[in-house]
Amino acid sequence: MNPDLPERYEATFMLLPAGESLTYRLSETQYRALALGMTGRLQVQGSRFVSFEPA
Template structure:
């Protein structure tokens, strides 16, 4: 019995989208690596933890796995627009809303935050 054509079309679409996302991530990493480290005076506007759930299969049982993504919004004190960065948990927990300080970034990569 032949699988239906829609099955192959769905697989092709998934493969194309996955490849596109992989290339986009690799390009962002390359741009960040090539960017200089910049320091900006900022205020921490907001921060949040985003839960991403997934199922991991292990010998006939599905185990729910929850991972967290940590985000913070920064307001440059020079008047530029607010921007969001994704952080590691250890960096995220050291930040407080409303805190002002010096933010170091490399492209879109968080390097450090030093409060004033």
């Protein structure tokens, strides 16, 4: 990790049932609210991540 570079947070979401994967850049707060294997509703606007609501 380079302390001179800003941290970037990304998450990959798998759309069901198709299995298509989409990757978005998130804020640190949004990223930390996620856990591996969560299911729920992904909301995007164009190619921008808006929110993820756990089921």
